[in-house]
Amino acid sequence: MTLQIPFENTYVSLPNRLFSHQKPTPVRAPKLLAFNEPLADELGICGTQDPDELAQVFSGSSLPDGAQPIAQLYAGHQFGNWNPQLGDGRAVLIGESNGYDVQLKGSGPTPYARRGDGRAWLGPVLREYIVSEAMHALGIPTTRALAAVETGEEIMRDRPLPGAVLTRVASSHIRVGTFQILAARQDVEGLQALLDYSIARHYPSASTPAAFLREVVAKQAELIAQWMSVGFIHGVMNTDNCAISGETIDYGPCAFMDAFHPGQVFSSIDRHGRYAYGNQPQIIAWNMAQLATSLLPLEDNSDAAVEEFTDIINDMPGMLRGMWQDRFAAKLGISETKDNDEGLITHLLSIMTDQKADFTNSFRYLTDGSVTETGLEAHKDYSAWHAQWTDRKREQPTDPVEVMAKSNPYLIPRNHQIEAMITQAVAGDLNLFHRLNAALSSPFEASPEAADLTVPPTTEEKVTQTFCGT
Numbered sequence: 001m002t003l004q005i006p007f008e009n010t011y012v013s014l015p016n017r018l019f020s021h022q023k024p025t026p027v028r029a030p031k032l033l034a035f036n037e038p039l040a041d042e043l044g045i046c047g048t049q050d051p052d053e054l055a056q057v058f059s060g061s062s063l064p065d066g067a068q069p070i071a072q073l074y075a076g077h078q079f080g081n082w083n084p085q086l087g088d089g090r091a092v093l094i095g096e097s098n099g100y101d102v103q104l105k106g107s108g109p110t111p112y113a114r115r116g117d118g119r120a121w122l123g124p125v126l127r128e129y130i131v132s133e134a135m136h137a138l139g140i141p142t143t144r145a146l147a148a149v150e151t152g153e154e155i156m157r158d159r160p161l162p163g164a165v166l167t168r169v170a171s172s173h174i175r176v177g178t179f180q181i182l183a184a185r186q187d188v189e190g191l192q193a194l195l196d197y198s199i200a201r202h203y204p205s206a207s208t209p210a211a212f213l214r215e216v217v218a219k220q221a222e223l224i225a226q227w228m229s230v231g232f233i234h235g236v237m238n239t240d241n242c243a244i245s246g247e248t249i250d251y252g253p254c255a256f257m258d259a260f261h262p263g264q265v266f267s268s269i270d271r272h273g274r275y276a277y278g279n280q281p282q283i284i285a286w287n288m289a290q291l292a293t294s295l296l297p298l299e300d301n302s303d304a305a306v307e308e309f310t311d312i313i314n315d316m317p318g319m320l321r322g323m324w325q326d327r328f329a330a331k332l333g334i335s336e337t338k339d340n341d342e343g344l345i346t347h348l349l350s351i352m353t354d355q356k357a358d359f360t361n362s363f364r365y366l367t368d369g370s371v372t373e374t375g376l377e378a379h380k381d382y383s384a385w386h387a388q389w390t391d392r393k394r395e396q397p398t399d400p401v402e403v404m405a406k407s408n409p410y411l412i413p414r415n416h417q418i419e420a421m422i423t424q425a426v427a428g429d430l431n432l433f434h435r436l437n438a439a440l441s442s443p444f445e446a447s448p449e450a451a452d453l454t455v456p457p458t459t460e461e462k463v464t465q466t467f468c469g470t
């Protein structure tokens with residue numbers, strides 16, 4: 001039986017200036033590398049297990065019934081600079097299934113490709129597959145990975161590399177930049193249609209632009225607090241990479257920190273550290289201010305709206321700080337926070353910074369000692385901090401170890417393991433890919449078989465820079 005995807009496509013009903021009809025470009029010799037069956041079930045996909053047929057469909061070489069492929073238009077601020085027109089340059093949304101977007105990334109050029117080839121190479125495709133699925137398993141809102149297919153074509157980067165297509169699943173691909181492009185073009189009608197659509201799809205209880213803004217802000221604040229709590233650095237928090245659904249989107253040069261440092265940057269293109277680990281809360285507020293600005297034309301740019309939107313944005317840092325404190329307090333076994341918990345948390349983080357302690361392993365060490373050798377004890381302040389922490393835990397209603405075990409993963413996708421996985425995959429060996437994918441699906445379970453995956457990189461293995469997935 002052929003593959004069936006129960007498409008119900010809604011984005012195509014929006015004004016057609018928001019997208020271009022665009023078919024994916026067929027590839028020479030598609031080969032299925034990975035297929036996420038549980039996710040396919042969630043989407044209602046059924047009808048085939050044949051890897052060749054899956055490879056045909058998820059490389060874009062053949063379109064399933066009901067698909068209405070489009071490339072979406074958007075704009076965005078990239079590293080703070082306004083880019084008046086971006087859009088899916090190498091991706092097409094083939095349709096929506098059970099309310100989720102099914103998008104092929106690396107499926108050939110679109111009208112928004114500019115000088116790009118519309119393709120992706122194997123490395124970033126497998127990286128996004130692993131990292132987005134790991135994020136999901138960590139309980140953090142994110143786009144998902146449905147399939148990875150090798151194209152059988154070489155593409156040119158700094159050298160010829162194997163091409164691949166990732167099938168990405170998202171609650172939607174509406175970005176801050178999707179609102180921005182309409183606002184910039186003074187297309188109030190389009191803006192209203194996009195707002196109505198976004199509200200219906202994501203925030204049905206919001207009835208005004210302000211209420212919508214408030215909900216997006218709350219979702220994004222929670223998302224950033226979650227990123228911070230697992231040491232995640234997005235790397236390119238441009239407004240076009242900021243989804244109004246509150247899901248993590250666009251895994252380019254992202255990375256999880258090994259040794260803790262608030263100023264940590266990995267992305268090779270982030271020369272001034274704009275998107276450093278510790279800057280993420282400020283940047284998200286900046287991005288939300290851009291969303292607010294884009295919504296103002298819907299209220300005739302009135303003074304009252306400016307004031308209301310400004311208040312929402314001004315309240316965001318405080319809201320995020322509270323969420324951040326709750327997340328980090330839970331990492332220390334504190335389920336009912338008090339104001340001075342922030343001091344306890346920041347003191348530990350400063351000890352970790354001094355010791356260049358591994359972020360994930362330090363918290364796991366404090367949880368149950370399932371990972372050791374963090375270097376924390378060697379710090380002059382550690383025993384005083386530990387005594388204070390022990391006192392604070394005594395006041396807790398819930399067993400601190402239980403709270404900590406749910407907040408402190410044993411496994412995260414570490415850069416050096418991902419790099420090793422990519423090197424092996426390019427040589428045709430997918431064992432490490434499958435092993436990482438399986439292990440990272442239960443990140444909170446300590447298991448002897450995965451012990452090697454908790455080991456931080458050696459000096460030689462350390463990844464100091466990550467590159468955009470182009």
Ligand code: AMP
Pocket residue numbers: 086087088089090091109112113114115116117118119120236241250252468469470
């Ligand atoms: P990103 O850095 O992945 O968020 O991409 C920024 C913009 O560049 C988006 O509009 C992408 O669609 C576009 N882009 C990235 N890589 C390519 C490519 N290989 N071909 C065409 N467009 C691309």
Ligand code: MG
Pocket residue numbers: 240241250
């Ligand atoms: Mg992007």
